[in-house]
Structures are given as structure tokens and as C-alpha cells.
Amino acid sequence: MSDPILQIENVSKVYGARRALFGKTAEVQALQDVSLSVRKGESFGLVGESGSGKTTLTRSILHLETPTAGRILFEGRDLAQLSAAEMRRLRARVQIVFQDPYASLNPRMSVQDIVTEPMLIHRETLGLDRRQRIERAAELLSLVGLGPQHLSRFPHEFSGGQRQRICVARALASGPELLLLDEPTSALDVSVQAQVLNLLCELQDQLGLTYFFISHDLAVVRYLCDRVALIYRGELVEEGETDRIFDHPESEYARMLTRAMPEVRVPA
Amino acid sequence: MTEIAETPPIEMLSTGNDRWRRALFRFRQSKLSMLGAAMVAVVLFFTLFGTVLAPYPEHVAGGVATADRFLPPSAAHPFGTNELGQDVLSLVMAGTTVSVLAGFGVVLIGTVIGTLVGGIAGFVGSWTDEVLMRLTDLTLTIPGLILAMAIAAALGPGFTNMVIAISLSWWPGYARLVRGEVLAAREEVYVTAARAIGASPARILFRHILPNTVSPIIVKMSLDMGFAILTVAGLGFIGIGVRPPTPEWGTLLSLSRAYMPDYWWTAMAPGMAMFLAVFGFNLLGDGLRDILDPKARR
Numbered sequence: 001m002s003d004p005i006l007q008i009e010n011v012s013k014v015y016g017a018r019r020a021l022f023g024k025t026a027e028v029q030a031l032q033d034v035s036l037s038v039r040k041g042e043s044f045g046l047v048g049e050s051g052s053g054k055t056t057l058t059r060s061i062l063h064l065e066t067p068t069a070g071r072i073l074f075e076g077r078d079l080a081q082l083s084a085a086e087m088r089r090l091r092a093r094v095q096i097v098f099q100d101p102y103a104s105l106n107p108r109m110s111v112q113d114i115v116t117e118p119m120l121i122h123r124e125t126l127g128l129d130r131r132q133r134i135e136r137a138a139e140l141l142s143l144v145g146l147g148p149q150h151l152s153r154f155p156h157e158f159s160g161g162q163r164q165r166i167c168v169a170r171a172l173a174s175g176p177e178l179l180l181l182d183e184p185t186s187a188l189d190v191s192v193q194a195q196v197l198n199l200l201c202e203l204q205d206q207l208g209l210t211y212f213f214i215s216h217d218l219a220v221v222r223y224l225c226d227r228v229a230l231i232y233r234g235e236l237v238e239e240g241e242t243d244r245i246f247d248h249p250e251s252e253y254a255r256m257l258t259r260a261m262p263e264v265r266v267p268a
Numbered sequence: 269m270t271e272i273a274e275t276p277p278i279e280m281l282s283t284g285n286d287r288w289r290r291a292l293f294r295f296r297q298s299k300l301s302m303l304g305a306a307m308v309a310v311v312l313f314f315t316l317f318g319t320v321l322a323p324y325p326e327h328v329a330g331g332v333a334t335a336d337r338f339l340p341p342s343a344a345h346p347f348g349t350n351e352l353g354q355d356v357l358s359l360v361m362a363g364t365t366v367s368v369l370a371g372f373g374v375v376l377i378g379t380v381i382g383t384l385v386g387g388i389a390g391f392v393g394s395w396t397d398e399v400l401m402r403l404t405d406l407t408l409t410i411p412g413l414i415l416a417m418a419i420a421a422a423l424g425p426g427f428t429n430m431v432i433a434i435s436l437s438w439w440p441g442y443a444r445l446v447r448g449e450v451l452a453a454r455e456e457v458y459v460t461a462a463r464a465i466g467a468s469p470a471r472i473l474f475r476h477i478l479p480n481t482v483s484p485i486i487v488k489m490s491l492d493m494g495f496a497i498l499t500v501a502g503l504g505f506i507g508i509g510v511r512p513p514t515p516e517w518g519t520l521l522s523l524s525r526a527y528m529p530d531y532w533w534t535a536m537a538p539g540m541a542m543f544l545a546v547f548g549f550n551l552l553g554d555g556l557r558d559i560l561d562p563k564a565r566r
Contacts, residue, residue, distance in 0.1 A: 091464065091466035103456060103457040106479075106480070122466065170461070
């Protein structure tokens with residue numbers, strides 16, 4: 001395997017106690033000394049239940065939050081050390097698809113505006129004029145299984161699966177190398193889930209993307225991911241090759257999870 | 269990319285057409301909303317053409333006919349004549365322009381200031397929010413008409429000064445409304461997505477947050493139009509608004525006060541005009557709220 005694209009080193013995040021009406025609210029330890037390393041071109045799965053710190057970790061990777069301690073490195077460069085301009089350029093290379101496709105598209109923007117916006121923001125890096133941006137948006141839409149006729153539509157005209165495809169197209173618009181997938185299928189119908197997952201697999205093959213896949217659906221993780229990390233209450237419990245974790249779990253938490261899994265047979 | 273270039277030009281479908289038709293249908297279902305829309309249409313018609321269509325344009329321009337003073341309503345003068353022998357109907361028709369335009373100007377300026385203040389306060393947060401909202405509260409504590417009177421007195425009479433004076437006491441309502449909406453909208457996932465893409469704060473505010481707060485703003489604007497017209501007339505009534513001979517409803521009403529109740533028709537026409545305008549804008553605002561504001565919808 002190749003070099004790590006993303007390294008998370010001893011990251012902790014504490015949400016500070018705030019002064020409330022009576023006394024203080026308690027501190028929340030969202031992440032505790034988490035270290036991970038994602039290699040270029042792989043699919044890395046992060047599994048954890050609600051409130052385990054998955055979302056905090058993604059927000060930290062996107063630099064929307066600053067970790068209380070530890071470092072996050074993208075291609076060996078510490079995010080916290082980057083200048084504002086460098087950070088902006090880096091945002092084009094790390095993108096995210098959110099869980100809820102109904103909430104993650106601006107209802108007042110047409111699909112064309114939504115998909116071209118990343119290219120507009122990063123026009124200096126990408127160097128596309130208006131015409132080219134629209135052409136590339138059409139291209140991206142066909143890549144995710146929609147078509148140029150959808151460009152002038154608005155999000156409310158689409159189904160959940162289609163919206164998630166638009167979200168994927170938007171995430172790909174700036175030409176990212178690392179895609180964070182924050183439970184991209186858990187808000188979708190089961191039949192649509194499979195379609196979106198297959199789309200993600202195809203895209204990874206075509207574009208050589210690295211996936212950081214967050215889920216609590218073990219079957220999906222096993223299907224899609226090369227390596228998996230388990231996170232529980234902000235702490236990393238276990239990390240390793242997917243097959244190893246599912247077949248020979250070391251920690252009690254991993255054993256509990258795999259036992260709780262409904263029967264899964266992946267045709268090898 | 270070459271493949272795409274060969275496909276026919278990207279189709280521009282009539283976007284959201286369907287949604288508009290559905291909204292219009294729901295609006296039509298309500299008789300009161302339609303009545304409001306019709307009344308507003310009439311008022312707007314006279315705003316544009318009242319001066320031109322007035323049967324006695326010379327009276328609108330300030331001409332007097334003292335021989336005909338205080339004629340009761342008749343075929344020649346449907347609303348009678350006033351103390352200068354001017355046709356009351358002509359004056360009221362022409363007065364629509366000043367009253368409605370002033371009301372509209374007040375609401376528009378109030379919305380712009382209020383949206384900027386509330387938008388920035390809600391978006392930036394922390395001490396900016398505190399400072400801006402305390403300023404807003406401070407303005408709210410001063411009675412609007414008194415503040416407007418003070419400002420109008422300081423700036424001197426006249427149309428523009430009157431509009432500015434009322435606007436300066438009008439924006440706090442919008443600031444509070446917009447701040448609340450922005451606070452809710454900035455937590456939306458699509459705003460996080462925009463941040464993750466690297467959108468600038470200005471782009472996030474003006475492209476992603478504010479467009480999603482327009483519905484309640486439009487509803488409030490429509491509801492406020494009536495009150496703005498009333499406030500404009502109020503300033504005219506106490507004599508700090510537009511000066512005669514420019515006809516304006518409040519001024520007309522104030523002049524006719526001295527001749528009540530004997531020459532009641534001089535007061536009735538401007539009063540009825542105001543009533544219809546305010547009532548119409550309120551009905552329209554209620555109707556718009558029903559279709560635009562999902563929170564208030566049944």
C-alpha cells in the first residue's frame with residue numbers, strides 16, 4: 001500500500017463547560033487520543049454508535065473544528081499550520097458527503113448552482129470559466145447517474161437517492177482526492193442504499209479516490225472498506241484489516257458488534 | 269468534455285413552475301387573500317395612474333375654485349369639494365402616489381437595514397451580535413412616531429426626509445426577525461457543506477443563509493405596508509409630512525378636521541382610501557403567509 005494521505009495523531013476534543021443559568025454544564029470529552037492513518041486509494045471505515053465522536057472527527061478533518069490536542073495531517077502537512085489561502089486550496093481536495101440528503105442541499109439553489117459552486121469558489125485553482133463549469137457539472141451529473149436535463153431543477157424535485165447523487169456530484173466537483181462519507185446511505189431506502197454504494201465503488205475505481213467511510217452499518221462497512229477502525233465513546237477501540245476485525249475481533253466491543261450483526265455472507 | 273460539448277445545449281426548463289402554480293392555487297382557495305390582492309391591485313393602480321386619471325388635474329396641481337367650496341357629493345364631485353373648492357376625489361386619487369410610495373419606501377429601507385443588521389448579528393455571533401442587538405433594542409424602546417417626528421423636524425419637511433425619518437424607526441422589527449431566521453439557517457447541513465467547500469463568509473451569508481429567510485421577510489413586508497402607510501399619514505396629519513399643495517391622505521385628513529362634522533365628505537374620502545389600502549395589504553400579507561411560511565401553515 002502507498003503513503004498515508006490522512007494521518008490523525010493523538011487527537012482529543014473536549015467541548016468546554018459553558019456557563020448555564022444554574023452553574024455550569026459538564027465538559028464533554030468527544031474524542032480521546034485518537035490516532036488513525038488512512039492510505040491513499042483505500043477505503044477506510046470508521047464504525048461507532050451515535051455520540052461516539054464520529055461527527056466530531058469528520059468536522060476536525062474538515063478543519064471546521066480545532067482539536068483540543070493532537071494533530072491532523074493531510075499528506076504529511078499539519079492542518080493547523082496552514083495559512084488561510086493554503087487551507088482554502090486544501091478544501092478542494094478533501095470533500096464530504098453528508099448523511100441526510102434532504103438537509104444538505106440548499107433548497108433555493110438549482111442543481112447547476114449547487115454543483116458549479118465548488119468550481120466557482122476554486123476557480124483560481126481549477127481555472128474553469130462559466131461555460132466550462134456548466135459543462136463539467138453536466139459531466140459530473142452523468143457520472144453519478146443523472147443527466148444534464150437535471151441541471152435546472154431544484155433539490156425538492158428529486159428523491160432521496162437522487163439527492164444523494166447530487167451531493168456526490170457536488171463533492172466531486174472540486175476534484176478531491178479524499179472523500180469523507182458521513183453515513184451516506186443511512187437515510188436512504190434499502191434498495192436505494194445498494195445503488196448509491198455501487199455508485200461509490202465505481203467512482204472509486206474510476207477516479208482513484210480515497211474514502212473515509214463513517215457508518216454504523218457493519219454490513220456496508222464490510223462490503224466497502226479495506227480497513228476498519230472502531231470508535232466507542234471517543235476512544236479508538238480497535239483498528240485493522242476489515243476481514244481480520246470481522247473474523248478475529250480482538251476487543252470485547254468488536255466481538256459484541258460482530259455477534260450482533262445479522263447474518264452476512266460476502267461472496268468472496 | 270468533448271462528449272458533452274456535442275450534446276444539445278443544456279436545457280433550461282421552466283424551473284419551479286409547478287411549485288408556483290401550486291402556491292397560486294392555494295392562494296386562490298382563500299377568498300380573503302384574493303380580496304386583499306384585488307384591493308392592493310387597485311391601490312397600486314392609483315399609485316401609478318392616480319395623478320393622471322384625476323378628473324380635476326388643476327386642483328391636484330394646487331389650483332383653487334373658491335366659488336365651489338364645500339359642495340356636497342354630487343355627480344360632478346363624487347366626494348364633494350373642500351374648503352378651497354378642490355375636488356376631493358381628485359386629491360385622494362393623486363394622494364395615493366405619495367402615501368403608497370412613501371409607505372413602500374419606508375418598508376424597503378427598513379427591510380434593507382434590518383436584514384443587514386440582523387443577518388450580520390446572527391451570522392457573526394458573539395460580541396457583534398450583542399452590540400447590534402442592544403442597538404436594535406435601544407431603537408425599539410423609543411416610540412416610532414416620536415422618533416420619526418424628531419428626525420423629520422431636524423431634517424425639515426419633505427417626502428424624502430419623511431421616508432428616512434420613519435425608516436430609521438422601522439428597521440428593528442426586521443433585524444430581530446432576520447436574526448432569528450439566520451440563527452436557525454446557519455446550522456443547516458448545506459451551510460456546513462458550503463464551509464467545507466471553502467466558501468467565503470459573505471458567500472455563505474448572501475448565497476446560502478439569507479435566501480432561505482426571504483419568505484418570512486416578504487410576509488412581514490406585506491403586513492407592514494399598511495402600517496407604514498398609516499404612519500406616513502400620521503406624520504402628514506400632525507403636519508411634518510408632505511406639505512400642501514402636494515396631496516397626501518394624512519394632510520387631507522388633517523385639513524378637513526377643522527370642518528367636521530358639517531362638511532364630513534372632506535374627511536371621508538381620504539379616510540376610506542387609507543382604510544382600503546391598509547386592509548388590503550393586511551389581507552394580502554395573511555394570504556402570503558399561508559403559502560410562504562410553512563411554520564404558520566395548517
